[in-house]
Amino acid sequence: DAGVIQSPRHEVTEMGQEVTLRCKPISGHDYLFWYRQTMMRGLELLIYFNNNVPIDDSGMPEDRFSAKMPNASFSTLKIQPSEPRDSAVYFCASSRKQGRGNTIYFGEGSWLTVV
């Protein structure tokens, strides 16, 4: 089975530019998560979707960040305009609700550098 697929793997962009990160979750999974990893804050949840509907976006840093899930097999995380402090690894993850024993599967991450 294919895992969670993210693109691009690496992105270097200039401050002020728009950045779009993409994610294809595991087929059949009905939850999708966007996490960000930084040295200072570790792995923090930005937003998650259930059946394509945003459930909790309380972790989204500010209005410059937006996420969409137009269908069950695709999601985007957009940063506009980007700033150097947005430099981090962004992980997409998905899961299928399994009662208490829910396991989240992560993609390999998108490494973003804003200069």
Add this chain to the structure above:
Amino acid sequence: DQQVKQNSPSLSVQEGRISILNCDYTNSMFDYFLWYKKYPAEGPTFLISISSIKDKNEDGRFTVFLNKSAKHLSLHIVPSQPGDSAVYFCAARQGGSEKLVFGKGTKLTVNP
């Protein structure tokens, strides 16, 4: 306000010895705990989990212990192998929610 804390950023052990990674949490509503392992340039992968109704769960060389009264869990790896060298994340989930709250991770190095 970190709800899940891993106070040791790094740990170094000799091959064959036991590795003990620790995790503390503050939210008493957490009822499910997981450990994830992460190699460089890869995403975290699930390792082992434990429900709050248990105090121990074992899977091969990996055992997780939960002490609810102390709000503390630990991951034991016995015997440690060089391939275990990675960053280990502790995570917790509150009943009724699907989101996981992660600690900052502990980098384990197993020396041959």
